[in-house]
Amino acid sequence: MKHSLIILVLLSSIGLKTRAQVAVTPGQAYENAQNMRAEARKFYDKDKPIKSECDSGIAVLSRAISYLDKPQVTELAQGSLYLKGRKSDVYYDMMICYTLSNQYDKALDVFEKISKEGDYYRISSYETDSLFIPMRSNPRFQATLKGLKLRRALWKDESLKTTYRDNLSDAEKAAGLSILWSQAKYNFANFNLSGIDWDKTYLDYLALVKNTTSTAQYYKVLQQFYAQLKDGHSNVYPPKELFAAFYTRPPFRTELIEGRVFVTQIFSDSLKNAGITPGTEILSIDGQPVLTYGKTQVAPYQSSSTPQDMDIRTYTYALLAGPATSPIRLQLRSSKGKTWQQDVARTGYRDVKNASPSIEFKQIGQIGYLTVNNFEDEKIMKQFDSLFTQISATKGLIIDIRNNGGGSSGIGYHIIASLTNKPFKTSYSKTPRYIPSINGIQWNENTAEDWDANGKQYYDKPVVVLISARTFSAAEDFTVAFDYMKRGKLIGQTTGGSTGQPFNFSLPGGGSARICSKHDAYPDGKEFVGVGIAPDVMVTKTVKDLRNGKDAALENALRLLNK
The missing domain is CATH 3.90.226.10 (2-enoyl-CoA Hydratase; Chain A, domain 1)
Incomplete structure (x- = not known):
């Protein structure tokens, strides 16, 4: 379907309105809506705006709603999440304007429209922002807020946000795997690339999560489950309590080059003094040949889209990651052929100097x-x-x-x-x-x-x-x-x-x-x-x-x- 079309758009500025004909794509429609929001903020986004200023802002925002309600723009929004979300943003701005000017009934009217849009992402603002204090005891405000919370509970998995324990219950483990399965089944965009029977994979992993004996082990299984999707933008992340156990690295970086693994960057003077420099080859990790270690201990847990992406994740990003409390034993070889063993602590990159600028x-x-x-x-x-x-x-x-x-x-x-x-x-x-x-x-x-x-x-x-x-x-x-x-x-x-x-x-x-x-x-x-x-x-x-x-x-x- 062709998404580029010609429509008439009212462009407003302070004291001046012009009519312009513009070619609109989803991105341009998004920018038009954002520009109108920015124009409205010039009126009300100030310390103690007066009612006439708020009314001027509301007038601009009303034009933005009329624009977003045009059939052509509504059609464009079906294929653009960013454009689709602008309507609730405009309503939120309008609610602020009405509240600032003490027009509480109109603010509540707009709040109910926000609820119909399904936007529950600002619940914390409605509950804590001092601006909304005058309306919080109003039954309409409370009923609308309750409806948003129910919608959030359905879609944001709040009940699944249980607290960390060293070993979660069997019910929690099954629920976590199930939400991963369902989110992928109904929302994943690249099943044609992964080439797997997703329901069968889910059944296979139900047994695996049931047999885990710790939360750390459980999250490893979940990472392996999502790795089956073969997608670099579909990942599982452990609780923050496990970050040190999952992600701590020694202060140098590695890379797979010509089928061998080498140190490419070094961030520790003490390791440099021990002879580890760019070009030092890693032969083994904790007694295993480095390629074997990568394939068996690292690669199964990496969500990657291509072989080259998998190599980067396995031999650069994650090869040496692990518990901060456990040093790793490396067998190394210098550029001159000298081999030696070195126990290296996972201290992170705390002593990194001259990090690359953006x-x-x-x-x-x-x-x-x-x-x-x-x-x-x-x-x-x-x-x-x-x-x-x-x-x-x-x-x-x-x-x-x-x-x-x-x-x-x-x-x-x-x-x-x-x-x-x-x-x-x-x-x-x-x-x-x-x-x-x-x-x-x-x-x-x-x-x-x-x-x-x-x-x-x-x-x-x-x-x-x-x-x-x-x-x-x-x-x-x-x-x-x-x-x-x-x-x-x-x-x-x-x-x-x-x-x-x-x-x-x-x-x-x-x-x-x-x-x-x-x-x-x-x-x-x-x-x-x-x-x-x-x-x-x-x-x-x-x-x-x-x-x-x-x-x-x-x-x-x-x-x-x-x-």
């Missing part, structure tokens, strides 16, 4: 080198804009996202918007929708949206993007958009092959999980989830390059841009 820029000759290690903080967009003058002075640009595990796709698109002078396509996506009457899943499809060019700044020189198996999630969304617009070459290794929209839920004993409920692809439908995005120029890591401190992918990019 974004940094430097020039290598006339080539700009922009490293973006995550898309997690909106400040990255401002930092990029502040660097643009320096970037624009270069004759070519390398964007390095090899260690970018994702975050918000919009941050990456913000960067791409300065690399073009016309709109570019983002990913196509679809979300599963369970239809009880047919006992099956249909799909809400969201065609690839156009993202506007920056318009104020435009880098028109050659660009290369460096990628690797650690390029993941929102960083892959960035790669898809860059690749599809044919802006430049991709150099490095195939990406992790996992993105989507996971949602979180609670588990007994204080743990949690998430399930991926959105499947993404290239704008033309080309798949990369479960596959990865292959580079135009493949540059594999070698032991020789590691030990010589050589970055072959970067050197390849520099040669290309310096031609």
Whole structure:
């Protein structure tokens, strides 16, 4: 179904109303609604606003509701969770305006509309925000709040949020597995990639959880259960009481290179003095050959989408993780062939120095080198804009996202918007929708949206993007958009092959999980989830390059841009 259409939208500003005709996609409709919310806040978001100011804000918000109620926008919202949620946000803003101006009956009218939208995420605000004190004793307020709590109890698994104990009851263990099974059965977007009989897997694991003798052991089984989905955005997380037992690592990092495991980064002076340096090979862990240890002790618990993603999770992220109280015994070999055993404490990364910043820029000759290690903080967009003058002075640009595990796709698109002078396509996506009457899943499809060019700044020189198996999630969304617009070459290794929209839920004993409920692809439908995005120029890591401190992918990019 075509999701790009032309509708008339009222755009308001202080003291001025103009009528504009705009092409609307779900993303643009979302922005229109957000802009109207921002315009309304200019009137009421101040210390002690007067009634006329609140009324002006309400007028803008009423136009926002009328806009969101347009049939065309309502249709767009069926394929966009972000757009669909804006209506309850606007109502919440309106409730604030009415409350600030002491129009409590109208505030309660809006509160009931919020309830009909099913938005229970602000229950704590209704219960604790001093703004709502005048209405809390009102029967209408209490009845509406009660209805929201009942809805939350149905969908947010509050009854399953039992407290941590060293060994949960059999009932709690069965309930936890069951909620994992049901959330995946009705919401998981990638069953076509996992290739398993989910109901049979559930029955098999019921017996396994019943036989666990501790909460730690139980959560290991749950992690193994969700690992069967073969999806990097569907994971089980233990209670915080078990974090030290599950996730503590020694202060160095490792990687699988040419079928062997090597230290790649070291964060401890004492370990450096003991001879452990980048390029040191790990031969065994606690008496087991390192590859055997990885395959038997680590890999079964990793939720991954592709073989390259599994290698990263097994031999980089999780290989040495374990109880903080238990040191690990390593057999090591230096670059000169010396072998020795070393007991290494899992102390974490407490002595890490010079941690990589989210974004940094430097020039290598006339080539700009922009490293973006995550898309997690909106400040990255401002930092990029502040660097643009320096970037624009270069004759070519390398964007390095090899260690970018994702975050918000919009941050990456913000960067791409300065690399073009016309709109570019983002990913196509679809979300599963369970239809009880047919006992099956249909799909809400969201065609690839156009993202506007920056318009104020435009880098028109050659660009290369460096990628690797650690390029993941929102960083892959960035790669898809860059690749599809044919802006430049991709150099490095195939990406992790996992993105989507996971949602979180609670588990007994204080743990949690998430399930991926959105499947993404290239704008033309080309798949990369479960596959990865292959580079135009493949540059594999070698032991020789590691030990010589050589970055072959970067050197390849520099040669290309310096031609």
